[in-house]
Amino acid sequence: xxxxxxxxxxxxxxxxxxxxxxxxxxxxxxxxxxxxxxxxxxxxxxxxxxxxxxxxxxxxxxxxxxxxxxxxxxxxxxxxxxxxxxxxxxxxxxxxxxxxxxxxxxxxxxxxxxxxxxxxxxxxxxxxxxxxxxxxxxxxxxxxxxxxxxxxxxxxxxxxxxxxxxxxxxxxxxxxxxxxxxxxxxxxxxxxxxxxxxxxxxxxxxxxxxxxxxxxxxxxxxxxxxxxxxxxxxxxxxxxxxxxxxxxxxxxxxxxxxxxxxxxxxxxxxxxxxxxxxxxxxxxxxxxxxxxxxxxxxxxxxxxxxxxxxxxxxxxxxxxxxxxxxxxxxxxxxxxxxxxxxxxxxxxxxxxxxxxxxxxxxxxx
Amino acid sequence: xxxxxxxxxxxxxxxxxxxxxxxxxxxxxxxxxxxxxxxxxxxxxxxxxxxxxxxxxxxxxxxxxxxxxxxxxxxxxxxxxxxxxxxxxxxxxxxxxxxxxxxxxxxxxxxxxxxxxxxxxxxxxxxxxxxxxxxxxxxxxxxxxxxxxxxxxxxxxxxxxxxxxxxxxxxxxxxxxxxxxxxxxxxxxxxxxxxxxxxxxxxxxxxxxxxxxxxxxxxxxxxxxxxxxxxxxxxxxxxxxxxxxxxxxxxxxxxxxxxxxxxxxxxxxxxxxxxxxxxxxxxxxxxxxxxxxxxxxxxxxxxxxxxxxxxxxxxxxxxxxxxxxxxxxxxxxxxxxxxxxxxxxxxxxxxxxxxxxxxxxxxxxxxxxxxxxxxxxxxxxxxxxxxxxxxxxxxxxxxxxxxxxxxxxxxxxxxxxxxxxxxxxx
Numbered sequence: 001x002x003x004x005x006x007x008x009x010x011x012x013x014x015x016x017x018x019x020x021x022x023x024x025x026x027x028x029x030x031x032x033x034x035x036x037x038x039x040x041x042x043x044x045x046x047x048x049x050x051x052x053x054x055x056x057x058x059x060x061x062x063x064x065x066x067x068x069x070x071x072x073x074x075x076x077x078x079x080x081x082x083x084x085x086x087x088x089x090x091x092x093x094x095x096x097x098x099x100x101x102x103x104x105x106x107x108x109x110x111x112x113x114x115x116x117x118x119x120x121x122x123x124x125x126x127x128x129x130x131x132x133x134x135x136x137x138x139x140x141x142x143x144x145x146x147x148x149x150x151x152x153x154x155x156x157x158x159x160x161x162x163x164x165x166x167x168x169x170x171x172x173x174x175x176x177x178x179x180x181x182x183x184x185x186x187x188x189x190x191x192x193x194x195x196x197x198x199x200x201x202x203x204x205x206x207x208x209x210x211x212x213x214x215x216x217x218x219x220x221x222x223x224x225x226x227x228x229x230x231x232x233x234x235x236x237x238x239x240x241x242x243x244x245x246x247x248x249x250x251x252x253x254x255x256x257x258x259x260x261x262x263x264x265x266x267x268x269x270x271x272x273x274x275x276x277x278x279x280x281x282x283x284x285x286x287x288x289x290x291x292x293x294x295x296x297x298x299x300x301x302x303x304x305x306x307x308x309x310x311x312x313x314x315x316x317x318x319x320x321x322x323x324x325x326x327x328x329x330x331x332x333x334x335x336x337x338x339x340x341x342x343x344x345x346x347x348x349x350x351x352x353x354x355x356x357x358x359x360x361x362x363x364x365x
Numbered sequence: 366x367x368x369x370x371x372x373x374x375x376x377x378x379x380x381x382x383x384x385x386x387x388x389x390x391x392x393x394x395x396x397x398x399x400x401x402x403x404x405x406x407x408x409x410x411x412x413x414x415x416x417x418x419x420x421x422x423x424x425x426x427x428x429x430x431x432x433x434x435x436x437x438x439x440x441x442x443x444x445x446x447x448x449x450x451x452x453x454x455x456x457x458x459x460x461x462x463x464x465x466x467x468x469x470x471x472x473x474x475x476x477x478x479x480x481x482x483x484x485x486x487x488x489x490x491x492x493x494x495x496x497x498x499x500x501x502x503x504x505x506x507x508x509x510x511x512x513x514x515x516x517x518x519x520x521x522x523x524x525x526x527x528x529x530x531x532x533x534x535x536x537x538x539x540x541x542x543x544x545x546x547x548x549x550x551x552x553x554x555x556x557x558x559x560x561x562x563x564x565x566x567x568x569x570x571x572x573x574x575x576x577x578x579x580x581x582x583x584x585x586x587x588x589x590x591x592x593x594x595x596x597x598x599x600x601x602x603x604x605x606x607x608x609x610x611x612x613x614x615x616x617x618x619x620x621x622x623x624x625x626x627x628x629x630x631x632x633x634x635x636x637x638x639x640x641x642x643x644x645x646x647x648x649x650x651x652x653x654x655x656x657x658x659x660x661x662x663x664x665x666x667x668x669x670x671x672x673x674x675x676x677x678x679x680x681x682x683x684x685x686x687x688x689x690x691x692x693x694x695x696x697x698x699x700x701x702x703x704x705x706x707x708x709x710x711x712x713x714x715x716x717x718x719x720x721x722x723x724x725x726x727x728x729x730x731x732x733x734x735x736x737x738x739x740x741x742x743x744x745x746x747x748x749x750x751x752x753x754x755x756x757x758x759x760x761x762x763x764x765x766x767x768x769x770x771x772x773x774x775x776x777x778x779x780x781x782x783x784x785x786x787x788x789x790x791x
Binding site for chain 2: 065066067068069070071097099100101103104106107108110111112114125127129131133135136139142143146285286288311313314316317319320321322323326340341
């Protein structure tokens with residue numbers, strides 16, 4: 001087992017352990033919810049940014065008192081942790097406005113704190129505006145400035161913070177190329193890495209990842225699969241594919257290898273550069289892009305033998321692209337398993353369906 | 366259990382309003398279908414004032430959905446959506462119009478279905494709206510003009526007391542300015558795709574007349590809230606608020622609001638009761654149950670449970686009336702930029718509901734909880750808890766505004782009666 005695999009296995013057992021350690025040593029911890037949160041601002045504030053974990057197996061009675069049924073299970077889990085005091089060691093949590101469940105949770109938690117029904121970190125919102133229009137970009141710039149003020153980010157440290165994050169982007173690009181090769185690393189390992197990458201201090205994760213990427217994986221001769229739709233809670237979908245002899249070689253969701261977008265690079269105005277980056281990022285429910293064309297292109301890039309589109313009941317975005325996705329993949333002669341209105345924990349037969357689909361895909365010679 | 370009943374007298378102005386609306390629908394159809402005028406499809410929480418000021422016919426998505434639902438077309442259209450491969454977990458209210466277009470069945474669609482508008486306009490108040498409207502615009506072969514729904518950091522719980530003249534602070538300058546800029550872009554798009562021109566003086570006049578209209582509605586709201594027993598049925602309140610609201614600022618709408626106010630004054634002076642045996646004063650929170658408004662009357666007639674309050678009428682004062690302060694576009698933006706938020710997000714929603722329950726002497730509240738519709742469900746539990754803390758028992762009602770599948774009025778009436786009895790309100 002590699003050092004990275006050991007690190008990720010330990011992190012998976014307790015995703016907040018590194019953040020707890022950082023807080024115990026006197027450091028600030030900033031939680032993040034939603035993929036459009038400018039991690040760089042938290043780094044420039046001298047804090048440890050942490051993507052809040054969510055757990056499929058836990059009951060959430062506290063959250064259920066306040067969140068209506070259509071909130072995503074991910075936000076329900078996070079709210080449950082918040083209300084039970086498990087996030088109290090964090091200074092603040094940033095919610096992305098580009099995710100409906102997340103932005104509503106921001107208002108709910110502000111209100112619960114005001115009424116003395118919740119404690120914990122300060123809820124903040126990153127008011128990213130995603131319409132491809134100059135006014136939305138300008139609004140996002142103002143929102144970035146406001147968030148930097150909320151976090152007490154040191155603008156003089158922003159170049160270094162962007163460089164740190166660009167290093168991660170570069171490493172994930174290398175990982176993406178590796179997964180697109182005929183020697184892709186096991187899907188569950190990649191999924192765990194991508195899910196937990198922002199639960200580990202950046203320098204530690206990036207160092208181990210750089211070493212790991214130098215290793216060569218054995219050639220994979222089973223079916224290659226692209227996973228699209230809702231971000232799963234953990235590696236259970238990837239493991240189902242592996243058990244059936246296949247391998248997920250790419251994801252189109254909040255934890256895909258290209259999810260962080262292109263490198264930002266050096267800029268004379270790093271706040272403006274950050275704002276532009278997150279405004280333009282073509283992922284997440286509020287992004288303006290041709291999702292179906294992107295999916296087909298990605299399937300071709302990954303040399304996918306099949307695509308699994310897995311949508312949970314609470315996913316109100318991707319559902320509108322299902323018929324076009326079916327038609328486009330049929331036209332491209334790429335087999336598709338389209339699962340809709342599914343349970344987030346996968347305990348509804350989805351894993352069996354995924355395994356059966358994978359087994360039916362043609363074997364590679 | 367007694368079942369008080371009396372011959373019920375609908376307001377005269379309700380008949381006038383529905384008659385006017387019927388004529389208006391005919392006129393709208395003539396302009397859009399027969400004359401082929403450039404028209405717009407827009408969400409209810411968009412700046413209709415721009416279209417009115419430019420004399421561009423408008424189909425409001427929620428009005429169109431209610432129109433389709435009233436014609437019992439929601440079932441067939443949602444089945445058509447599912448036949449085309451769309452999963453059945455989408456929210457209904459905003460998508461019935463799209464379903465009608467995708468069904469592409471001129472034989473059943475009112476007006477033979479909507480032709481191509483010059484634009485579709487929506488505020489992005491939830492994750493699915495941009496996808497629904499993008500798809501709708503692609504299907505109709507036209508432009509979709511989205512409006513941002515920015516975050517709201519300044520949280521004034523008493524927004525309803527300050528919104529008339531302190532709107533810049535209440536709704537935040539940055540949020541207002543963003544919408545003003547977006548409206549200017551929208552105006553440019555509309556001018557480029559039609560022969561209509563925007564005139565700010567005309568908007569100013571319209572805004573002043575809207576203030577007059579909403580002032581009458583606000584006065585009627587205060588009268589109804591203070592009267593015992595309740596003098597006006599919830600359906601009359603909705604009709605006489607919503608129909609003029611679709612035409613806000615027009616000569617007819619202003620005059621009608623005044624007539625409505627006058628009729629309310631008469632009823633209050635005469636001590637008229639909408640239900641002779643009023644026993645319980647109820648609040649209906651959420652959109653109207655458009656596919657079965659008979660529910661409200663059934664509860665009144667059987668149990669003396671009178672719906673004193675629904676959001677449409679009391680909303681007119683705090684969310685529509687604006688001191689112009691020489692900046693009509695900014696005043697308009699302050700009206701639009703939080704229209705949905707104050708109804709569905711804490712602290713604005715719950716604070717207002719509690720204040721309104723106190724103002725109207727509410728005994729219990731029914732809160733609509735449409736399945737699968739996050740936007741319409743939003744804020745329900747926190748509002749229920751706030752009302753209960755204020756001594757108002759609440760019952761959430763799982764039903765959709767426009768989709769009637771699975772609806773059983775009798776079952777709900779029995780459920781509400783059980784709830785009221787349990788809460789010791791009957």
